[in-house]
Amino acid sequence: MIILYFTVLLASLKQFRYTYDMDFQIHHVKSVDSTNTVLKEKAINGFPEGFVLVSDSQTNGRGRLSRSFFSPPGSGLYMSLLLRPACFVPPASLTCLAAVAAADAIFSLGKECSVKWVNDIYCGNKKAGGILVESGMKSNCTYDYVVVGIGINLFPFTNIPDDLRSIATNVFDGTPDPEIRDSFLISLLNSFSVYYEKLPEITFRERYLSLLNCIGKEVYYQNNGMHSKGIAESVDDAFRLIVKDGNNRISLDRGEVSFVPCT
Numbered sequence: 343m344i345i346l347y348f349t350v351l352l353a354s355l356k357q358f359r360y361t362y363d364m365d366f367q368i369h370h371v372k373s374v375d376s377t378n379t380v381l382k383e384k385a386i387n388g389f390p391e392g393f394v395l396v397s398d399s400q401t402n403g404r405g406r407l408s409r410s411f412f413s414p415p416g417s418g419l420y421m422s423l424l425l426r427p428a429c430f431v432p433p434a435s436l437t438c439l440a441a442v443a444a445a446d447a448i449f450s451l452g453k454e455c456s457v458k459w460v461n462d463i464y465c466g467n468k469k470a471g472g473i474l475v476e477s478g479m480k481s482n483c484t485y486d487y488v489v490v491g492i493g494i495n496l497f498p499f500t501n502i503p504d505d506l507r508s509i510a511t512n513v514f515d516g517t518p519d520p521e522i523r524d525s526f527l528i529s530l531l532n533s534f535s536v537y538y539e540k541l542p543e544i545t546f547r548e549r550y551l552s553l554l555n556c557i558g559k560e561v562y563y564q565n566n567g568m569h570s571k572g573i574a575e576s577v578d579d580a581f582r583l584i585v586k587d588g589n590n591r592i593s594l595d596r597g598e599v600s601f602v603p604c605t
C-alpha cells in the first residue's frame with residue numbers, strides 16, 4: 343500500500359511552535375487502517391514526541407474494548423499523537439487530558455459537548471467521538487511511547503450504518519470543511535500542550551470533572567462481574583469514577599457505565 347505523506351502547512355502552526363515547547367510535526371494521509379496502529383509502528387521505529395498522524399479516513403478504526411470506530415472520508419478528524427512522557431502518569435490521565443483538549447477545541451469553535459466517563463465525547467445525548475490511548479513500556483516501568491488516538495465526528499456521515507444511527511452524532515452541521523477540521527486540530531493540540539507540559543502535575547482534573555455528564559446522576563455499572571447501580575459523585579486523582587452505592591463508595595477504573603440498566 344502506498345501511503346502518501348505530506349506535511350500540512352498551517353500558518354498558525356508556526357506561531358504555535360514559538361508559543362509552546364511542544365513541537366508538533368503534522369503528517370496527513372488519505373487513508374490508513376488505523377492511525378494508532380501506524381503510529382505505534384513509527385514509535386517503535388524511533389519517531390519523535392509530537393509526531394501527529396492525521397488521516398482522511400480509516401479502514402479499521404479502533405475504539406476501546408475492541409470496538410470498531412467508523413471513520414469514513416471527510417466526516418471526521420482521525421488522528422494520533424505520539425508522546426514520549428518523561429515521567430509515569432496513569433494512562434487514564436492521558437485519556438482524560440485528550441478528552442479535555444478535544445472538548446476545549448469543540449467549545450473554541452462555538453459548539454458544546456460533554457464527556458461520558460471515561461473517554462467518550464458527547465454532543466447532546468449522542469456520541470461524537472472518543473479517545474484510544476495505547477502505550478509501550480520500557481523495562482523499568484517508564485513509558486517508551488504513548489499513542490493518543492482521537493476520533494471526532496465533525497460533520498454528518500453519509501451512509502451511516504444502522505447500528506450507529508441512534509447513538510452517534512456530529513459536532514457541526516453542513517458539508518465537510520477541511521479548514522474547520524484543521525482549525526479544530528490546531529485548537530486541540532494547543533490545549534493538549536498546555537496541560538501536557540505541566541505533567542506530572544495534573545492541572546486538568548477540575549476541567550474534566552466539569553465536562554462529565556454523569557456526575558450527580560444514577561449510573562449502572564459492572565464491578566467484578568456484578569451489575570450494580572449508584573450515584574456518580576466524582577473522579578479521584580487517577581481519574582477513577584467514584585460511585586456512591588448506599589453507604590459504600592466504589593472506585594471504578596475501567597469498564598462501562600451507563601444511564602440505563604446494563605444487560
Ligand code: BTN
Binds near residue numbers: 376
Ligand atoms: C472509542 O470510541 O472507544 C475510542 C475511539 C478512538 C478512535 C480514534 S480515530 C484515530 C485513532 N485511530 C484509531 O484506530 N482509533 C483512534
